[in-house]
Amino acid sequence: MIRLLIVDDHPIVRDGLRGAFTGHADFEVVGEAGNGADAVARAEVLRPDVVLMDLRMPGVDGVAATQRLRERLPEVRVLVLTTFDxxxxxxxxxxxxxxxxxxxDAPVEELLRAVRAAARGEAVLAPSVAGRLMGRVRQPARGALSQRELQVLKLVADGATNREAAAKLFISEASIKTHLLRIYDKLGVRDRAAAVGEAFRRGLFS
Structure with missing residues (x-):
């Protein structure tokens, strides 16, 4: 059962999203929120598996709320659902x-698949968003990533844990952590999510 928290400042949108999951036994909508601050507060109480997060909301917006959730509830997955790309x-x-x-504007079936994938920790991008990220001009890095570092980063982008990445590459978890630290330094970021975002921005997965 995937526990969902729906966050959007429009009640009609929240109602529509709730209806999209009705009748599917593997989903349970545990709550709703109309802004980012409320979303974080409710997530701390309800502990959902996935938060469907709108971006542009009054007060605390979706980006700020996502950052707070990452800091306070790192196990909760945030799937942004917005009209803006x-x-x-x-x-x-x-x-x-x-x-x-x-x-x-994604079809309901695509939304359901995306939530299931997000619950598994897999990266999910709308085609237009993926195309936009992949098509961005590469920018000079502090240092080019090695082939092994690219392999590690691609596994991270696919949602692999350090243990899973180590198993797939037949190296130790300590080696994965070392590679990640080098990746962070080369890309000028501080964590996994930012590294994946920067890699997409530079077109490193093309």
Missing amino acids: TDSDVLPAIEAGATGYLLK
């Missing part, structure tokens, strides 16, 4: 720690 919306959301980014 501009660089100024996409990149901050991914860097804040969003597991995925989906547009509100």
